[in-house]
Amino acid sequence: MERNLKRMATMHRMQAKGLEMFYQNGYFNTSIDDILKELSLSKGGFYYHFNSKEEYFISIVQQLLFRKVYSQLVAPIEGKEDPLHTIADCLDKSLETAELNFLDYGFELGNFINEFNGKHPEVMRALNDILKVWEVCLITVLQKGKTDGFVSRHADSEAIASFIISSYMGIRTLMVDGNAKNLRYKYMSQLRHYFKLMEHNETV
Amino acid sequence: MERNLKRMATMHRMQAKGLEMFYQNGYFNTSIDDILKELSLSKGGFYYHFNSKEEYFISIVQQLLFRKVYSQLVAPIEGKEDPLHTIADCLDKSLETAELNFLDYGFELGNFINEFNGKHPEVMRALNDILKVWEVCLITVLQKGKTDGFVSRHADSEAIASFIISSYMGIRTLMVDGNAKNLRYKYMSQLRHYFKLMEHNETV
DNA sequence: AGGCTTCCCGACAAAATAGTCGGTTTTACA
DNA sequence: TGTAAAACCGACTATTTTGTCGGGAAGCCT
Incomplete structure (x- = not known):
């Protein structure tokens, strides 16, 4: 042992x-x-x-990176009610960590996807797997939010999930070299506006 | 000569x-x-x-990449009225080009920013310069949209611009390895919903 | 203690990399 | 047409890169 x-x-x-x-x-x-x-x-x-640099990297992705993304972006919203507020708070917290991190280089998963995009299918598969877990989690929790009366029934959960993911990936990139604090604030304000749109508000 | x-x-x-x-x-x-x-x-x-690989790259950025971004993302909205619809159409057109491009590897500017983020200050400056031009253009046209009565006076132009940029950078990354057509559709639908929020609609 | 497996060392090979330099070709123009 | 500058060649150096291999140290079991 x-x-x-x-x-x-x-x-x-x-x-x-x-x-x-x-x-x-x-x-x-x-x-x-x-x-x-x-x-x-x-x-x-x-x-x-x-056996190789690539295999080494893939093992890092599957083990460390997966857990990191999961604990930061998936676990905090999984199964929760009131998905829109939960998601917003979760993203804000992530951005806060990034903002306060003196050595922030962006969203790890996003950076690697960017670096390998369109090549190295083995690596991309490992990265996309993580992305998929996040995406599925977002969709699931949004759908549940509909039945629980938190999210408008007209909302397109898949589209919202994609929109969340892409905007988050982008803002993390921008925050590296820009005014992180200011960007975070601006981003969250717009995201929350956007989220208000799909709150369940049918007055019946 | x-x-x-x-x-x-x-x-x-x-x-x-x-x-x-x-x-x-x-x-x-x-x-x-x-x-x-x-x-x-x-x-x-x-x-x-x-003189060097880096200088070579910077010259590429300043000359070719700048023009490319400018003609695709800045020129089509510069000075136009009804900024929200103009911007949406412009982004949609860009996404369409990407979608139809058999060899798309994402948003060039975004990819490079990602690759150099936090290092190589000379290169980052050149890249950020381009980003800045785009951002300023967005802000300007949104502000003008306010005075022209197209955009709600309560809208935060700077925040909207950042939100647009980050979401666009993100979706371009996702589209490389995902179902580009579907992603484009989902993205545009959400973006247009989001844009509806800041349309000038004070019933006075 | 002896032997066996696991774990790790560091010299080596082979290819790739950014950049240099002396020389050759091409071009403008007097 | 002669000539000087501009444009280009390709062999060379320095270093770095991934990956290999024979051997040695450490731990484990009998």
Whole structure:
């Protein structure tokens, strides 16, 4: 058992540092050597645990990135009532974290999708899987919101979900180099306006 | 004069091919050699015209990318009346081009901003300059829309502009690997709903 | 202690990378 | 037509990159 623990510990250490550096510099602009230097680990050590840079990256995506997105964007709204307010609060919280993060480089998932878009199908599949989980969660919770009387029955849950995702991905990108605080405020104000549209307000 | 023409022609050829390949594969994943091979040009030829890869890229951004964004996203709305409908139509047209483009890799400007975000200040400046032009145009036309009675006086032009930009950047990213046609339709429907909110509709 | 598996080292190979430089071709023009 | 400048060539250097491999250290079980 001690064995397995050590293995897990090392791999996790490698993955965590990898995510950190790929996020900061991008996948293609980060070399295995760069990462290993930071980890004080050797080439042999790396290739003992992973077969290639790409496989390494995919494992990071499936394990670390998935959990990160899930805990930040999915879990806080999953199964909740009053979806519109819940979603808005969840996104605002995410933006707040980004705003306060001195070393923010945007939305990890979004950045990687951008970097791999249209190529590297294996990697894209892993990234799209995460996106899909988020999307499905949004749609589900919006649909439930309809039956629970929080969301207008005319609202198009799928379209709303896509709109939320795209706007969030975009604002995270803009916030990196712009006035994050101001952008966050502006974004949230517009998003909340937009959300008011589909509140259940049929006066019957 | 023939001299200058040839110079311009060659440089333009290099820039055009560079934009094409940087767009397809990303800046860091495209080597000078790759580009030169496609151009049937030599190393010496390249470094005669440009001093470095970065300078080369910046020249591409300032000349080709700027014009591209300008003609597609700025010119069609600049000075126009009824800004909300004009903007919506303009974005829809852009999305249509992307949708029909068999080789779409997202929003060029957005992709590059993503790739350089937080690093390479020189490059980021050039990219942000373009973004700024677009943003200012949006704000201006929205403000004018207020005085002309097309846009509600309570609308926050700056916030709307940011919201438009971020959502557009996001949807372009999503459209690459998703069902572009469907995404475009969903996006435009939500955007138009959102726009309805700020139409001038004070019944006095 | 002996042997076996797991884990890790670091030198090495092979290819790719940005950029340099001396020389050659092309072009303008006197 | 001669000549000088502009435009281009391609071999070369430096470094970096991913990935391999033979071997050694550490832990585990008997």
